[in-house]
Amino acid sequence: MTEPTTLQPWQWPDDHWRKLVDHVRAGRAYRPKQWKGGARCAVALSFDSDHETNELRDGGKSIGRLSWGQYGNRVGVPRILKLLDRYGVHATFYVPAVAALLYPDEQRRVVAEGHEIGIHGWIHELNSVLPYAAERDLLLRAGDTLEKITGTRPVGIRTPSWDFSPNTLAIEQEMGLLYDSSLMADEDCYELLLDGAATGVVELPVEWVRDDAVYFMMHRFQSLRPHTPPREVLDIFRRELDMAYEEGGICQLTMHPHIIGYRSRIFIVEEIIRHAKAKGDVWFATHREVVEWAKANAE
Ligand SMILES: [Zn+2]
Numbered sequence: 001m002t003e004p005t006t007l008q009p010w011q012w013p014d015d016h017w018r019k020l021v022d023h024v025r026a027g028r029a030y031r032p033k034q035w036k037g038g039a040r041c042a043v044a045l046s047f048d049s050d051h052e053t054n055e056l057r058d059g060g061k062s063i064g065r066l067s068w069g070q071y072g073n074r075v076g077v078p079r080i081l082k083l084l085d086r087y088g089v090h091a092t093f094y095v096p097a098v099a100a101l102l103y104p105d106e107q108r109r110v111v112a113e114g115h116e117i118g119i120h121g122w123i124h125e126l127n128s129v130l131p132y133a134a135e136r137d138l139l140l141r142a143g144d145t146l147e148k149i150t151g152t153r154p155v156g157i158r159t160p161s162w163d164f165s166p167n168t169l170a171i172e173q174e175m176g177l178l179y180d181s182s183l184m185a186d187e188d189c190y191e192l193l194l195d196g197a198a199t200g201v202v203e204l205p206v207e208w209v210r211d212d213a214v215y216f217m218m219h220r221f222q223s224l225r226p227h228t229p230p231r232e233v234l235d236i237f238r239r240e241l242d243m244a245y246e247e248g249g250i251c252q253l254t255m256h257p258h259i260i261g262y263r264s265r266i267f268i269v270e271e272i273i274r275h276a277k278a279k280g281d282v283w284f285a286t287h288r289e290v291v292e293w294a295k296a297n298a299e
Helices: 014-022 063-087 097-102 104-112 132-150 168-174 212-216 230-247 267-279 287-296
Strands: 024-030 041-048 092-095 116-119 189-194 197-203 250-255 282-284
Touching: 024 197, 024 287, 041 063, 041 230, 041 267, 041 287, 063 104, 063 267, 092 097, 092 104, 097 104, 097 132, 104 116, 104 132, 116 132, 116 287, 132 168, 168 189, 168 197, 189 287, 197 287, 212 230, 212 250, 230 250, 230 267, 250 267, 250 287, 267 282
Parallel strands: 041 092, 041 250, 041 282, 092 116
Antiparallel strands: 024 189, 189 197
16 A cells, blocks of 8 residues: 655545545445344353463563463463353353463363354464564464364454454455454444455454453553443443344453453353343354354345
């Protein structure tokens, strides 16, 4: 893409800003009349098992922060799996290849218990700034690594920091992925367009408002501190669910084992599951199942 670097954004010619906006775009919506089994609403829970890669990706070597990552494997994931099992709910876990190599048994257990594993980069790299060859190599190797460990080829990806480089969508297309779950142009699934052309890759949108990290992240040496009480986060998630139910849509949530897995926060996941189940006609599904259903049954 030609970048008129000498120009300020307000001086850009129309074809320049239009090309930037149109590079990756939401195409047709995939909105089914009803969800599997006649359900009115789909609930897609996801857990990004970043573990130690949150520290490693920035070149960090803090042993304290690495131990926080290990908590995700030792406590967070087992607690989440136990809860999901108790309610018979399947979810999707997005796992950087490095986290999968550190904890292959965790990934095998996740798959054995009926959950989905999706690609989440190699070492949680900031893919949006990588050169094409490096980004492509890491994503291909990440897919191969997850397949080797779990025995299942991943069909979906969540880019590590919810962003695309100018090449990401073409790489996803080349990999033959069914879906991406990193962008936010809608609340329903939609087809991703690359420079105006249909790609066949479906987006299952995320949103920061439905991400636990936004409310709970903390960094000792920076000003970042949790600023929303857990019950307030439950309230936000519950409102997302209630309105998704009203509208017949998808309630998609992103959570992290090393953030939501604590004794004082895990109730949020349980309350959401109980609240959804109490409605009766809600379908809990993996991201893959939601995308497959939406694509096959779109109006
Ligand atoms: Zn992540």
